[in-house]
Amino acid sequence: MYPIVKREKLADKIWLMDVKAPRVAQYCEPGQFVIVKIDEVGERIPLTICDYDREAGTITIVTQTVGASTERLVALKEGDAFQDFVGPLGCASDLIGEDIEELKKKKIVFIAGGVGTAPVYPQVKWLHDHGVDCDVIMGARSKDLLILEEEMRAVATNLYVTTDDGSYGFHGVGTAQLQALWDQGVRYDHCVAIGPMIMMKFVCKLTKELGIHTIVSMNPIMVDGTGMCGACRLVVGGEVKFACVDGSEFDGHLVDFDQAMKRQLQYKTEEGRAMLKLQEGDTHHGGCGHCG
Amino acid sequence: MDVLNKVPVREQEPAVRAANFEEVCLGYNEEEAMTEAARCLNCKNAQCVKGCPVAIDIPGFVSQVKEGKFEEAYQTISASSALPAVCGRVCPQETQCEGKCIRGIKGDPVSIGKLERFTADWAREHGIKPKAAEQTNGHKVAVIGSGPAGLTCAGDLAKMGYEVTIFEALHEPGGVLVYGIPEFRLPKQAVVAAEVENVKALGVKIETNVVIGKSVTIDELMEKEGFEAVFIGSGAGLPKFMGIPGEQAMGVFSANEYLTRNNLMKAFLEGYDTPIKTGSKVIVVGGGNVAMDAARTAKRLGAEVHIVYRRSEEELPARVEEVHHAKEEGIIFDLLQNPKELLVDENGCVCGARVIKMELGEPDESGRRRPVEVPGSEYEIEADTVIMSLGTSPNPLISSTTKGLETNRWKCIVADEENGATSKEGVYAGGDAVTGAATVILAMGAGKAAAKGIDEYLSAK
Numbered sequence: 001m002y003p004i005v006k007r008e009k010l011a012d013k014i015w016l017m018d019v020k021a022p023r024v025a026q027y028c029e030p031g032q033f034v035i036v037k038i039d040e041v042g043e044r045i046p047l048t049i050c051d052y053d054r055e056a057g058t059i060t061i062v063t064q065t066v067g068a069s070t071e072r073l074v075a076l077k078e079g080d081a082f083q084d085f086v087g088p089l090g091c092a093s094d095l096i097g098e099d100i101e102e103l104k105k106k107k108i109v110f111i112a113g114g115v116g117t118a119p120v121y122p123q124v125k126w127l128h129d130h131g132v133d134c135d136v137i138m139g140a141r142s143k144d145l146l147i148l149e150e151e152m153r154a155v156a157t158n159l160y161v162t163t164d165d166g167s168y169g170f171h172g173v174g175t176a177q178l179q180a181l182w183d184q185g186v187r188y189d190h191c192v193a194i195g196p197m198i199m200m201k202f203v204c205k206l207t208k209e210l211g212i213h214t215i216v217s218m219n220p221i222m223v224d225g226t227g228m229c230g231a232c233r234l235v236v237g238g239e240v241k242f243a244c245v246d247g248s249e250f251d252g253h254l255v256d257f258d259q260a261m262k263r264q265l266q267y268k269t270e271e272g273r274a275m276l277k278l279q280e281g282d283t284h285h286g287g288c289g290h291c292g
Numbered sequence: 293m294d295v296l297n298k299v300p301v302r303e304q305e306p307a308v309r310a311a312n313f314e315e316v317c318l319g320y321n322e323e324e325a326m327t328e329a330a331r332c333l334n335c336k337n338a339q340c341v342k343g344c345p346v347a348i349d350i351p352g353f354v355s356q357v358k359e360g361k362f363e364e365a366y367q368t369i370s371a372s373s374a375l376p377a378v379c380g381r382v383c384p385q386e387t388q389c390e391g392k393c394i395r396g397i398k399g400d401p402v403s404i405g406k407l408e409r410f411t412a413d414w415a416r417e418h419g420i421k422p423k424a425a426e427q428t429n430g431h432k433v434a435v436i437g438s439g440p441a442g443l444t445c446a447g448d449l450a451k452m453g454y455e456v457t458i459f460e461a462l463h464e465p466g467g468v469l470v471y472g473i474p475e476f477r478l479p480k481q482a483v484v485a486a487e488v489e490n491v492k493a494l495g496v497k498i499e500t501n502v503v504i505g506k507s508v509t510i511d512e513l514m515e516k517e518g519f520e521a522v523f524i525g526s527g528a529g530l531p532k533f534m535g536i537p538g539e540q541a542m543g544v545f546s547a548n549e550y551l552t553r554n555n556l557m558k559a560f561l562e563g564y565d566t567p568i569k570t571g572s573k574v575i576v577v578g579g580g581n582v583a584m585d586a587a588r589t590a591k592r593l594g595a596e597v598h599i600v601y602r603r604s605e606e607e608l609p610a611r612v613e614e615v616h617h618a619k620e621e622g623i624i625f626d627l628l629q630n631p632k633e634l635l636v637d638e639n640g641c642v643c644g645a646r647v648i649k650m651e652l653g654e655p656d657e658s659g660r661r662r663p664v665e666v667p668g669s670e671y672e673i674e675a676d677t678v679i680m681s682l683g684t685s686p687n688p689l690i691s692s693t694t695k696g697l698e699t700n701r702w703k704c705i706v707a708d709e710e711n712g713a714t715s716k717e718g719v720y721a722g723g724d725a726v727t728g729a730a731t732v733i734l735a736m737g738a739g740k741a742a743a744k745g746i747d748e749y750l751s752a753k
Contacts, residue, residue: 041564224461
């Protein structure tokens with residue numbers, strides 16, 4: 001069992017948890033993910049590693065509720081435990097493997113959308129700890145959905161906060177902020193974008209025009225997460241890749257986002273039904289026209 | 293009783309079992325087993341033993357069954373096999389022990405598989421365990437993967453006195469026995485979990501949720517955690533696809549995904565969170581045992597199921613019994629046909645396949661006649677689910693993170709057939725990670741050979 005040693009609400013539907021998992025914490029790197037399973041009947045849920053403490057043997061995960069399984073996940077309390085917690089999975093961020101002096105010459109920008117801010121944080125922190133400058137554009141739909149702003153401010157060279165509704169910071173999406181900076185003469189040659197697929201798609205469209213090399217982190221549907229089931233396959237540069245062993249980071253300019261977004265919908269109806277059943281319990285008798 | 297005919301084994305009626313996940317074959321009872329065992333000629337130069345990859349003393353245990361000495365029969369089998377209840381169910385006996393049975397030259401061979409199954413089930417029901425080593429020798433060995441190769445290697449080493457730890461990537465031990473082979477062929481709780489418990493009873497420790505190559509590497513296990521030898525039995529890997537248009541559509545799955553959702557994650561049971569798309573008309577592409585398992589699973593979930601295979605019935609790689617069971621259950625075989633393209637609707641969901649008819653030409657390098665397309669024979673069939681069962685290619689996690697481990701051009705680990713030794717000192721390998729997708733018993737044979745190899749290596753050190 002893997003106990004939850006800390007649980008904190010970051011924003012509406014977004015929760016942070018520190019989980020004791022010494023084997024995972026020992027060798028994990030920014031960019032990798034874990035798979036958690038709540039109990040016997042639970043799904044295997046992939047979650048990006050948001051921070052780690054090798055000495056304490058803990059991993060930080062941030063979850064946004066999107067369905068019945070994530071609702072069940074965030075309902076766990078401090079002191080509860082996951083039945084299974086496996087990792088680190090996937091490849092470490094490309095930046096981690098590069099020469100520090102080379103990295104220092106780069107002009108790096110991170111663009112984080114919504115809960116994607118969480119996996120961006122360990123990468124920015126790692127660069128900061130190694131003396132590498134980088135800017136961060138982080139956004140959410142509105143002010144109350146922003147997460148980890150203070151933490152990010154402490155490690156980013158320049159932090160630009162955006163909200164879609166203008167309730168805080170720059171009024172607009174991350175791509176608009178990047179365009180605005182570019183128009184002011186700010187230049188970048190490396191971009192890392194993590195967030196909803198639609199956001200990553202539009203970041204890549206812009207950075208392609210601007211000629212900025214861009215890495216994205218893909219989070220498709222997974223089952224085992226260890227390179228066995230092929231559920232997480234996606235097309236990158238015309239080739240079939242598996243996010244769990246080849247990724248989860250890919251060259252954003254080569255990813256077929258339209259196809260990836262469609263595949264994401266595979267179990268949407270089932271998830272929706274399961275969520276309604278959970279929320280409404282025995283009082284849910286269909287009638288919505290969507291249940292069989 | 294006619295000695296030429298085997299005692300028939302009781303099975304669930306096809307129409308009944310096609311709608312449930314209970315085991316198809318019900319096995320022999322004591323009386324049936326003793327009657328069947330009496331058909332054995334007890335050959336001096338037993339050919340059946342030569343057909344068994346783990347060389348079980350078959351005439352020995354069969355004659356004990358004949359005399360009703362079931363516990364002794366179990367100890368005879370477990371001297372050679374760690375997983376008799378599994379092997380009795382899933383081994384291709386028709387090409388191994390039973391294929392060589394002298395009784396089978398004229399009439400039916402002795403039903404060795406069903407007798408093995410009976411003996412193992414009897415022992416489990418009577419609480420009989422395999423015999424553990426009296427004391428450990430203090431040497432630590434790590435086994436990667438708890439599938440048939442890993443469990444066999446670990447069990448054999450533990451019997452010799454080694455301290456063995458199995459590292460399993462998934463949350464449940466058993467490997468393909470748990471995620472791949474369905475409940476109706478191999479019950480998970482009653483059979484697989486019990487066999488795993490038997491291996492643990494020999495002193496083997498099992499650590500789940502550890503992905504070797506990610507959570508910890510082989511080099512770290514040997515340098516930092518004190519393991520003197522390692523056996524890699526990590527199994528086959530990533531599923532293959534055809535590379536035809538439409539394969540990324542929703543509703544297209546690898547057999548691995550479909551079976552993992554259903555078997556490991558128990559999607560077919562009420563109350564489990566993992567979803568599975570049941571489909572109303574399912575196409576399974578491929579003709580191996582895994583294709584049969586996927587097809588029969590989809591049937592039980594309520595679909596009309598077609599197996600699309602590019603060669604003819606004679607070339608089907610699946611076991612005869614599996615094909616027979618699938619047909620009885622109403623699986624439709626569309627043979628000598630091959631999909632050219634999967635058809636996708638406006639929502640991105642698969643809605644059918646464009647299929648071309650095939651005919652058999654000259655033999656290819658595998659010795660089987662090569663299927664060639666019949667020009668102008670293309671047609672379309674409807675389907676809302678397509679399951680690709682085309683085999684797997686090796687998982688790169690271990691070979692890419694272990695220094696000095698040689699792989700071949702198919703990315704399989706290179707290991708000596710005799711003793712499992714790899715290019716790296718102290719590291720042994722066997723099973724699908726070495727051979728590519730094969731059978732449970734071949735993996736067990738490799739696990740057994742490697743246990744012997746590891747023992748020789750550590751004894752000489």
